[in-house]
Amino acid sequence: MAKYLMGIDNGSTMIKVGVFSLRGEEIAVGTAKCEMTSPRSGWSERDMDGIWEANVKAIRDAVSKAGADPSDIVAISLTGHGNGGHFVDERGGGVRNSVESLDNRGQSYADRWISDGTFKKIHPRGLQALWPALSVCVFAWFRDNEPETLARTKWILNVKDYVRMKLTGEAWLEYSDSSGAGFVDTSAGVIAPAMLADMGLDGFEKYFPPMKYATDQCGTVTEAAARETGLAAGTPVAAGCYDIDTAALASGVTDESYLNVIVGSWANNQLVSKIPIISEDMFSTTIFAIEGYHLMLEGSPCGAVNLEWFTENLLSAEKAALAAEGKSVYDICNAAVAETRPDESDAVFLPFLYGSGAASGLKGAFFGIEGWHTRKHLIRAVYEGVCFSHKWHIDRLAGYGPLPGAARIAGGAARTKVWLQMFADVLNMPIETTMSSELGTLGAAMCASVCAGVYGSLPDAVRGMVRVKDRIEPNPSDAAIYAVKYANYLRAIEAARLYHGA
Numbered sequence: 001m002a003k004y005l006m007g008i009d010n011g012s013t014m015i016k017v018g019v020f021s022l023r024g025e026e027i028a029v030g031t032a033k034c035e036m037t038s039p040r041s042g043w044s045e046r047d048m049d050g051i052w053e054a055n056v057k058a059i060r061d062a063v064s065k066a067g068a069d070p071s072d073i074v075a076i077s078l079t080g081h082g083n084g085g086h087f088v089d090e091r092g093g094g095v096r097n098s099v100e101s102l103d104n105r106g107q108s109y110a111d112r113w114i115s116d117g118t119f120k121k122i123h124p125r126g127l128q129a130l131w132p133a134l135s136v137c138v139f140a141w142f143r144d145n146e147p148e149t150l151a152r153t154k155w156i157l158n159v160k161d162y163v164r165m166k167l168t169g170e171a172w173l174e175y176s177d178s179s180g181a182g183f184v185d186t187s188a189g190v191i192a193p194a195m196l197a198d199m200g201l202d203g204f205e206k207y208f209p210p211m212k213y214a215t216d217q218c219g220t221v222t223e224a225a226a227r228e229t230g231l232a233a234g235t236p237v238a239a240g241c242y243d244i245d246t247a248a249l250a251s252g253v254t255d256e257s258y259l260n261v262i263v264g265s266w267a268n269n270q271l272v273s274k275i276p277i278i279s280e281d282m283f284s285t286t287i288f289a290i291e292g293y294h295l296m297l298e299g300s301p302c303g304a305v306n307l308e309w310f311t312e313n314l315l316s317a318e319k320a321a322l323a324a325e326g327k328s329v330y331d332i333c334n335a336a337v338a339e340t341r342p343d344e345s346d347a348v349f350l351p352f353l354y355g356s357g358a359a360s361g362l363k364g365a366f367f368g369i370e371g372w373h374t375r376k377h378l379i380r381a382v383y384e385g386v387c388f389s390h391k392w393h394i395d396r397l398a399g400y401g402p403l404p405g406a407a408r409i410a411g412g413a414a415r416t417k418v419w420l421q422m423f424a425d426v427l428n429m430p431i432e433t434t435m436s437s438e439l440g441t442l443g444a445a446m447c448a449s450v451c452a453g454v455y456g457s458l459p460d461a462v463r464g465m466v467r468v469k470d471r472i473e474p475n476p477s478d479a480a481i482y483a484v485k486y487a488n489y490l491r492a493i494e495a496a497r498l499y500h501g502a
Contacts, residue, residue, distance in 0.1 A: 180242060238448050
């Protein structure tokens with residue numbers, strides 16, 4: 001009888017559940033949505049019951065598609081976006097809507113802690129840049145604006161920890177995404193009450209359950225959760241890890257051999273190393289899913305979400321028509337890029353619709369548009385702008401030492417040939433992709449595999465479950481063109497700084 005692993009991936013909108021063989025072959029993927037809402041300008045929230053209901057739907061969908069007997073799933077694990085906050089009461093229910101990682105209500109606290117010296121005091125321990133949805137900034141906002149929420153709160157969890165608690169009835173945090181939330185001493189690997197006190201968050205440690213490592217068991221599926229999901233009661237559930245960690249694992253990145261580029265809502269670029277980078281200019285240094293390693297992240301919300309905005313607002317009619325035919329609007333976008341040359345247009349797009357790593361307050365913009373430009377040139381500019389945002393962050397990583405000679409790429413761009421080639425050319429390095437289309441769920445399943453004893457360690461699981469699909473070499477002539485265009489991109493950022501007073 002075949003045995004399976006299950007990985008559950010909670011993004012900011014989409015929930016994906018993958019069923020995998022013990023060798024990492026993707027058997028089936030179930031999906032469901034829990035849409036974000038914006039009750040006020042700059043707020044991003046989701047209904048907590050809706051998150052769980054979407055997970056139930058996606059789990060049932062995956063098991064049904066796989067045709068698997070739930071009792072043959074040997075272990076389950078989870079991943080999800082970090083930061084924001086999920087406020088849970090004594091009974092394990094949501095106190096209010098969650099706060100998502102695109103939320104901006106904490107901006108004033110990030111700004112204040114930078115200006116008053118708090119950042120310099122806490123950074124050597126937390127190793128996190130301050131940004132609006134960083135969990136500690138969100139906590140400070142609730143301290144000052146919704147104390148009634150905190151009065152009803154037993155635990156504050158990350159999304160994967162909330163869903164795991166709904167599966168098992170047990171509340172745990174996990175090291176990787178907790179270390180990226182601003183309340184963990186990353187070097188010591190402990191929750192830091194003194195650091196919380198430095199931010200005026202005295203006593204907040206009471207809201208955090210104990211932490212586990214990614215492959216540790218955190219309970220089993222309860223009878224109640226089994227009735228809702230169709231899973232087998234008693235199935236072991238592993239802690240799982242941060243979605244940036246699962247993307248690295250499922251890309252085969254476990255050490256310093258490869259750069260990991262993740263093209264999602266965020267433009268994330270990361271290195272895995274035993275030696276942490278400790279710098280106030282680094283966006284994030286966290287505890288990696290593999291004990292003894294750290295993950296260094298340079299990123300911002302400047303990724304493929306910008307292309308999603310473009311299609312929603314400027315290609316909405318085509319999107320609806322193609323969807324009715326079972327096709328994708330992204331086919332139009334890919335064709336536009338394929339039909340144009342990198343030296344055909346000097347138009348520049350700044351992908352700062354949802355924030356920027358370059359400076360607080362910068363907004364998205366097109367520069368250099370002329371009357372002869374067509375829609376396809378704007379689409380190409382959006383693709384290039386996302387690539388340039390990644391290069392901007394990768395150049396910052398390069399400031400700390402030599403980079404690996406190749407990158408493993410994950411996210412939507414990994415399924416788009418024209419965008420993969422553009423990334424190889426803009427970064428001027430080989431790009432590799434892997435076989436699995438759902439890296440978050442596969443990385444989570446790897447955690448489950450070690451928990452169940454299928455593999456002895458996460459590196460062993462990577463060797464057993466990851467296979468390289470393609471390697472794309474940079475085109476030297478196009479790389480030279482993109483080097484010039486990237487210089488234009490940097491000049492556009494400086495012009496935007498002046499315009500916005502950033």
